[in-house]
Amino acid sequence: MNSADLGRRVGVPSTALFTDQYELTMVQAALKAGTADRRSVFEAFTRRLPEGRRYGVVAGTGRVLDAVENFHFDDEMLAFLRDQRVVDTATVDWLADYRFRGDIWGYPEGEVYFPGSPLLRVEGTFAECVLLETVILSILNHDSAIAAAASRMSSAASGRNLIEMGARRTHELSAVAASRAAYIGGFHTTSDLAAGFRYNIPTVGTSAHAFTLLHDSERDAFRAQVDSLGRDTTLLVDTYDVAEAVRTAVEIAGPELGAVRIDSGDLLLVAHRVRQQLDELGATETKIVVTSDLDEYAIASLAAAPVDAYGVGTQLVTGSGHPTCSMVYKLVARAESADPGEPLLPVAKKSLGAKTSRGGRKWAARRTDAYGVAEAEVIGTGEVPADLVDRQLQTELVRGGEVVAREPLEAARDRHVTARAGLPMSAMQLSRGEPVLPTEYV
Known part of the structure; x- marks a missing residue:
């Protein structure tokens, strides 16, 4: 496996300021309160799919791993935070030594997901995990939206070639990410040379x-x-x-x-x-x-036409009407102190309306019927039922701050083909409908 297979990561800048200010002010307050080092579990998930969509597609995981690896504060950034009084001196000093040293588990890239699916589980101290919220969500929300649109287009194309050509319709950096996500979702080539250079995607034009x-x-x-x-x-x-x-x-x-x-x-x-x-x-x-x-x-309307390839731009890079997946990143469990071995307690937001969440460190599995077709997304805490142990969806991505699961982009692309093929046939319908799999909590 050569470096081109995994994407060129040379010269990647720090991602530490790709965040919202309140992530840092929470760290400041937690440091002062003595709660910053409490063991915590955050999960990224979506409460619902975009209206009318029947499944989602996980994309951006590889970029998240790069972002976590490159999340550190250099001297210029620290000076900015100090000069602008974003946080106090003690917090700036803490940030100077920041590296994520926790663990991350998640759905592998290219997999499909449904409402409530714990797509990414981030574990570590509260302070080190909360800082990653914005950058993780910005990547997953964008890339998964593009991949879902690409998957639907790929299904509609029925094997005909698809060319991603949306670079001129979005931000220049978003264009590269969109090309990568589209390739995972089933596109064959891109017109964007930066995407070809960085991710080894075949280019045409x-x-x-x-x-x-x-x-x-x-x-x-x-x-x-x-x-x-x-x-x-x-x-x-x-x-x-x-x-x-x-x-x-x-x-x-x-x-x-x-x-x-x-x-x-x-x-x-x-x-x-x-x-x-x-x-x-x-x-x-x-x-x-x-x-x-x-x-x-x-x-789909051109299915009967003698067309060999489709070039898609605007609608692809804007998620075909759904440019985000509305994923959130929530604290679901935490310890009562920073003592080693302290048990994790489930926590959850209990507000009124549709913004409630479920507490606890979750596992996820996909139950299939007698024909091997998926029939439910099963999510739970605690012990995994024996019949679902081999059907768990989360894989280890980061261990002790070290990335352990980088893979070629082709692996994510192939995984999506397999995952989509395992869904009920109604998942391929373009008409509006409910998620093709129910989410069951146990």
């Missing part, structure tokens, strides 16, 4: 309308592209007249033309016409790529 408009004629543009990139390139054929462009493309590249891309118009109708024209011109192996503000519904 040829030309835009500007390249055609640069030249004196469409023929000149196609000739220049084929001369430079070869006959197996993808030519964009909807700058002017599609039928004329297809004819010109095949004249220049011959039947070896790799693909044509359609970016506007009635994609269903145009794709059928282009396929017929390509076949009549002898370019029977030339592929058709469609783009133009696609989402999972548009992809």
